[in-house]
Amino acid sequence: MSNIKADVKSSTEVTLSGSFTGAVTAPTEVGFYWGTSSSSLTNKLPASSVSTTGSDGGTFSATLQGLNPGTNYVFKAYAIVLGTGQYSSEEGTFYAGSPMVFKTQGTTRPAVDKDWLELASGKDGSQYVVSTTYAGERNYTVFYDTSMMTPLWTAYPLKRGHMGSYQRPSSWSYNPKIDEKYQIKVTDGSYANSIYSRGHMCPNGSRNGNATMQAQTFYVTNQVPQVQDSFNSGIWSNLEGAVQGVAKSNGNEVIYVVTGVAFNKEGENRTISYTSPKASSQRVPIPNYFYKLVLRVKTSAGGAVTDAVCVAFWFENKAYSDSYTNYTVSVDQVESWTGFDFFVNLPSEIEARAEAKNTSWSAFTSF
Numbered sequence: 001m002s003n004i005k006a007d008v009k010s011s012t013e014v015t016l017s018g019s020f021t022g023a024v025t026a027p028t029e030v031g032f033y034w035g036t037s038s039s040s041l042t043n044k045l046p047a048s049s050v051s052t053t054g055s056d057g058g059t060f061s062a063t064l065q066g067l068n069p070g071t072n073y074v075f076k077a078y079a080i081v082l083g084t085g086q087y088s089s090e091e092g093t094f095y096a097g098s099p100m101v102f103k104t105q106g107t108t109r110p111a112v113d114k115d116w117l118e119l120a121s122g123k124d125g126s127q128y129v130v131s132t133t134y135a136g137e138r139n140y141t142v143f144y145d146t147s148m149m150t151p152l153w154t155a156y157p158l159k160r161g162h163m164g165s166y167q168r169p170s171s172w173s174y175n176p177k178i179d180e181k182y183q184i185k186v187t188d189g190s191y192a193n194s195i196y197s198r199g200h201m202c203p204n205g206s207r208n209g210n211a212t213m214q215a216q217t218f219y220v221t222n223q224v225p226q227v228q229d230s231f232n233s234g235i236w237s238n239l240e241g242a243v244q245g246v247a248k249s250n251g252n253e254v255i256y257v258v259t260g261v262a263f264n265k266e267g268e269n270r271t272i273s274y275t276s277p278k279a280s281s282q283r284v285p286i287p288n289y290f291y292k293l294v295l296r297v298k299t300s301a302g303g304a305v306t307d308a309v310c311v312a313f314w315f316e317n318k319a320y321s322d323s324y325t326n327y328t329v330s331v332d333q334v335e336s337w338t339g340f341d342f343f344v345n346l347p348s349e350i351e352a353r354a355e356a357k358n359t360s361w362s363a364f365t366s367f
Contacts (some may be wrong), residue, residue, distance in 0.1 A: 003059075004077050006102035008352050011069035014102055016045075020095065027079040030060040034075040038099040039334070041076060043164035044063045067104045070341055072332050072356075074099045101332050101356040105348040111143050114345075117295060117305075118155040118256035121341040131177045131221070135212035140202040142175075144221055146182035148285050151221055153260035153340065154201035158247045164209030172198065175219040179268035183218035183220050191225050196275055196286065198228025199260045224261055225275055225286045230319035236290065239313060239324040243294055246365055256295040258342055261287035261317075264347075265337040290315045292332050295343055295354075296367050305347055308354040309367040324361075331355035 004018040016032045031050045033041040050062040058079070067073065078096040111122035111130045119141060122128060127147040132138040140156035172187045174180050190198050201222050207213040216222070226232045263285065264270050273286045279308045295310040312334045313327050331342055332355045345350055358364065 004097045004100055006075065006100065008102055008104060008349060009063075010182060011105040012067045013065045014067065014073075014104065015061060015063045016075055016077070017059075017117060020061040020077075020079040020081075021058055025081060027081050028056060029080040030058070030078065032062055032064075032075050032077055033096075033282060034064060034070070034073060036073060038074050041054055041074060041099065069104055070104050072101060072336050074101050076100065076142065082227050097284075102331065103335075103352045103356060105352070110344045112141055113209060115347050116141075116155075116157070117254075117343060118157055118258060119343075119345055120153055120155060120258055121344055123173050123339065129178055129182075131175065133177070133213075133216045133219070135210055135216060137282060139207065139213045139216050142201070142221055144178060144182075146179075148207070148263070149182055149184050150224055150261060150285060150287065151201050151336075152262075153258055155256070155258045156202050156206070158206050158243065158255045158257050159252060160250075161250050161252075162207055162213065162246075163205065163244060163248060164207045165271065166211050166214050168204055168208070169215055169218050172220050172223070173215075173220045175221040178221055184221055184277060185280040185282050186223070186277045191275050191284070192278050193225075193227070193275040195227055196225035197228035198223040199232045199236070199308070202257075203244075203259075205240060205256075206244055225284060226290065227317055227319055230321060231315070231317070235320040235322070235324050236315070239292060242291070242324065242361075246294075246296075253296070256297075256343070258293040260291050260338065260340075262285055262289040262291070262338050265289070266339050287317055289337075289339070290317060290337075293331055293342055294364065295346075296364065297346075298367075303343075308343075308346055308350050309358055309364050310343065310354050311358050311361060311364045328359045328361055330357070 007015040032045045035041045045062045050060050052060045054330050071252045076096050076099045110119035129144045131268050133139040142151045142154045144151050174183050202217050204217050207217050221348045263272050274283050290312045293312045298307040300306050310331050312329050312331045315330050
């Protein structure tokens, strides 16, 4: 199987295509299976809807309609070949390509009505608060769950000028834009269970070129309980440093970053554990997962986005002994696990291609 791709036409329609080469006889049937995950590829397009080209009938395409807007789908191409030869048997052999992902054009809006490329979608519910901190320029935007007292995602732009050598602040403070009763009481110390530290969402090291922006990273709405040894102090810190390194080495280019947590993957029902601050009996939920997404773009002379690459990282909240490069996934995968739509302000076709395709850190850094 080769040249397998999805050409997203709208929020409800996509054209799938592929080709099969190398068989000694033409395929007797070609087509596509599709579903919403790689484990649910149970929908088969009717043979009558698949068109073929070429003398061997090995290049084929079909249009899939009636899809849901802003939704991830998985599909695979297949071919059935009869006869004998290198790729077939007397009874006929079924060949299928690897599952591929596409996302229909979305109707979701960012959580903040701005055109900032780092923004993600929100969710409906009175418990959610969206807050952006400013220090002459935007610092970061947090999508905050007041019922869990947790920043579900924090999004921010990152460039060389944001980083410097200001000394790390010695204390934490409350976010003045969010009611204090919804904030974790860790201004007088970290967590009672000492394996957890106050893990930054927007890192101090990504804002130590501006003292005000740096101080805002020490709002308690910008932290969650994170395993300290060999996670926050190890693989996670190394990942943060690597992202900062890309920004430092590329002049005035802006890197767009989203850091988030999850208590469950979509459809999962994991137990949620709790801790408390050292100085309070407050009950604090501990996220089961952490993720980080990073985006780079190319633009035209007029500023329009012409191309993009993004990659995501997904971790459990535990100690690690290996490299962050072992935990890359596609942005589409994180979207399917969290229910958020990330980088919603990218042009739809560029967003779908960039979020589905890349799981390589080296491809991101060399873009």
